[in-house]
Amino acid sequence: MIIVTGAAGFIGCNNTIALNKKGFTDILAVDNLTRADKFLNLSECQISDYMDKHDFIDLVKAGKMPRPEAVFHQGACSDTMASDGRYVMDNNYRYTLELYHWCQRERVPFIYASSAATYGAHTTFVEDPRNEGPLNCYGYSKYLFDQVLRRDIAAGRITAPVTGMRYFNVYGPHEQHKGKMASVAFHQYFQFRRDGFVKLFEGCLGYGNGEQMRDFVYVGDVVATIIGFFEKPATGIFNVGTGRAQPFNDISLTVVNTLLQAEGKISAPLSLEEAVGKGYIRYITFPEALKGKYQAYTQADQTKLRAAGCTTRFKSVQEGTALYMQDLLKRYPNP
Numbered sequence: 001m002i003i004v005t006g007a008a009g010f011i012g013c014n015n016t017i018a019l020n021k022k023g024f025t026d027i028l029a030v031d032n033l034t035r036a037d038k039f040l041n042l043s044e045c046q047i048s049d050y051m052d053k054h055d056f057i058d059l060v061k062a063g064k065m066p067r068p069e070a071v072f073h074q075g076a077c078s079d080t081m082a083s084d085g086r087y088v089m090d091n092n093y094r095y096t097l098e099l100y101h102w103c104q105r106e107r108v109p110f111i112y113a114s115s116a117a118t119y120g121a122h123t124t125f126v127e128d129p130r131n132e133g134p135l136n137c138y139g140y141s142k143y144l145f146d147q148v149l150r151r152d153i154a155a156g157r158i159t160a161p162v163t164g165m166r167y168f169n170v171y172g173p174h175e176q177h178k179g180k181m182a183s184v185a186f187h188q189y190f191q192f193r194r195d196g197f198v199k200l201f202e203g204c205l206g207y208g209n210g211e212q213m214r215d216f217v218y219v220g221d222v223v224a225t226i227i228g229f230f231e232k233p234a235t236g237i238f239n240v241g242t243g244r245a246q247p248f249n250d251i252s253l254t255v256v257n258t259l260l261q262a263e264g265k266i267s268a269p270l271s272l273e274e275a276v277g278k279g280y281i282r283y284i285t286f287p288e289a290l291k292g293k294y295q296a297y298t299q300a301d302q303t304k305l306r307a308a309g310c311t312t313r314f315k316s317v318q319e320g321t322a323l324y325m326q327d328l329l330k331r332y333p334n335p
Contacts, residue, residue, distance in 0.1 A: 001026050001027070001028055001048070001066065001068045001069060002019060002024055002026065002027050002028070002068055002069050002070050002071075002072070003027070003028045003030060003068045003070070003071045003072065004016050004019070004027055004028070004029055004030065004071075004072045004074060005030040005031070005053065005056075005071070005072070005073045005074055005075035005099070006030070006031055006073075006074035006075030006076065006113075007027070007029035007030060007031050007041075007042065007045065007047070007050075007074070007075075008029065008031040008033065008038040008039065008041045008042045008177075009031065009038065009041070009074060009075065009177070010041075010170070010174055010175040010177075010178060010219070011074045011113065011167070011170060011219065011222060011223070012029075012031070012041075012072070012074035012075065013041035013042070013044065013045060013174040014172070014173070014174055014219050014220070014222070014223045015072050015074055015223050015226055016029065016045040016046075016047065017044065017045055017223075018223040018224070018226070018227050019072075019227070020045060020046045022227065025046040025047070025048065026048045027045070027046070027047045027048055028047070028048065028049050028050075028051060028056075028068070029042060029045065029047045029049070029050045029051070030050075030051050030052075030053050030056045030075065031050070031052075031053060031075060032052060032053045032054075032075075033052070035177060037177055038177045040176075040177075041174050041177070044174075053075060053095075057095060057098055057099070060098060060099060060102045061098060065102070067106045067108060068108055069108070069109075070108060070109040070110075070111070070230060071099065071103055071108055071109070071110050071111070072111050072112075072226065072230075073096060073099055073100075073110065073111065073112040073113065074112075074113050075095070075113075076091065076092045076096075076113055076138075076141075076142075077091045077092055077138065077141075085137045088137045088138060088141050089137070089140075089141050089144075091141075092138070092141035092142065092145075093141045093144050093145050096112060096145045097145060097148065099112075100112070100145075100148070100149075100162065103160060103162075104157075104158070104159050104160060104162075105159075106160075107159050107160040108160055109160055109161045109162075109163075109230070109233050110160065110161070110162045110163070111163045111165065111226060111229060111230060112145075112162075112163070112164055112165065113142075113165055113167060114142045114145070114146055114164040114165060114166040114167070114237060115138070115139060115142045115166060115167055116166055116167060116168040116169070116215070116239070116241065116295075116298050116300070117134055117135070117136065117138055117139030117142060117295070118132045118134055118139050118142050118143040118146060118166065119131060119132055119133070119134075119295070119298065120132065120133040120134045120135040120139060120295070121133065121135060121295065123297055124301075125215075125239060125241075125298060125299055125300055125301050126301045126303070126304075127166065127236075127237045127238065127239060127301075127304055129147070129150075135294075135295070146164055146166075146237055149162055149164060149237065150237070153235060153236070158235055161233035161234065161235050162235050162236075163229045163233065163234060163235065163236065163238065164236065164237035164238065165222075165225070165226060165229075165238060165240050166237055166238060166239045166240060166300075167217070167222060167240050167241075168214070168215040168216070168217050168239070168240065168241030168242075168298055168300050169183070169214045169215060169216045169217060169241075169298065170183070170217050170218075170219050170222055171183035171184070171185045171186065171216060171217075171218065171219065171320065171321070171324060172218050172219030172220060172320065172323075172324050172327075173219065173324065173327045173328075173331075174219070175219075176331075183216075184200075184248060184251050184252075185251050185255060185321050185324050185325075186324075186328070188251070188252060188255045189255060189259070189324075189325060189328045189332075189335070190332075190335050192255060192256065192259050192280075193259070193332075193335045194335065196280070197279055197280050197281065197282050198252050198255055198256060198280065198281055198282070199282055199283070199284050200248050200249065200252055200281060200282075200283055200284070201248070201283065201284060201285075201286045201287075202283045202284065202285055202286055203286075204286045204294070204296060205294070205296040206296075207247075207296055207297075209249075209283040210247060210248045210249035210252065210281070210283060211247045211248070211249060212247065212248055212296040212297070213245040213246060213247050213248075213296070213297050213298070213299070214245060214246070214248070214295070214297070214298045215241035215242055215243070215244065215245055215246075215298045215299045215300045216242070216246060216251065216317050216320070216321075217240065217241050217242050217300075217314060217320075218314070218315045218319075218320030218323070218324070220315075220320075220323075221242075221312050221313075221314045221315055221320075222240055224312045225240050225305075225310055225312045226240075228309070228310055228311070228312065229308075229310075232309055234308040234309065236304065236308065238304055238305045238308060238310075239300035239301055239302060239304065239305055240300070240305065241298070241299070241300025241302070241314070242300065242314035242315070242316070243299065243300050243301070243302040243314065244299065244314075244316065245297060245298065245299035246316070246317045249272055249281070250317045250318060250321075251317055251321055252275070252281045253269075253270070253272050253275055253281065254317065254318050254321040254322055254325070255321060255325060256270065256275050256280045256281060257269040257270055257275075258321070258322050258325040258326070259325060259329075260280075262325070262326075262329055
């Protein structure tokens, strides 16, 4: 048996599907279906059982959960604007801590979701506390557990592989339940199909309109990396990103060109200037609520990831977004 927490969520669902493709179907899917529509993701997975996240952790604490082959801990509250810090810390930090300690006692490999949000406003993205300083409670919840792991590694207390996956800006299929926290590409698909144009933030923090830069990583590449560490375990915290910072404009332009071509309205891709000039890309005021809490630049340093044996070829924004638009056209042909 393999356990995947957050299995009905974005990365958890893709993680489970990737395991299925490797022949693993004896999978215990753990999640919270208070929002019942998340079952749609589970319906595309082959699993042997489902368990509510509260029932699961209660069994873990009581020592009544059978020992699995591995645990993929993808479950978390990923809302960077969440105001209930108590909930975020209990759900993200305390839950992870309990599960980690159980895996160590049982000597079970533990792969868990960390986040690039741990870096905050820093511009050096190397896995080191000197480069870290989260800007929100979500980032802090991830940062705090990473420190626990680092202390245990330094003290020689690790009894089974523990792999922290520090995800950058992940996008791709199966994020439809995330609401406002879904990727820019997801929201812009529906904006364009509904309104005929997409929106981006105006310039901020020294960047021009739509020129804020992030390391956008396609979810298929993320799960390929996860499976790689499952097959060849390594203990530590690793950036999972493309190693390239690209502007939000690159996403929007790919969304616009892919959908215009799908509708037969253009024969050759538009340039950014043409797309803006024709009103396909429009810039809106930067929100007050995000000031002081926004990462305008991220770019994963892959040195440690590659040294651990990762061979994933990460797609560019143009490659990944075009694939994603084709997927959304199939899933939501009439949004």
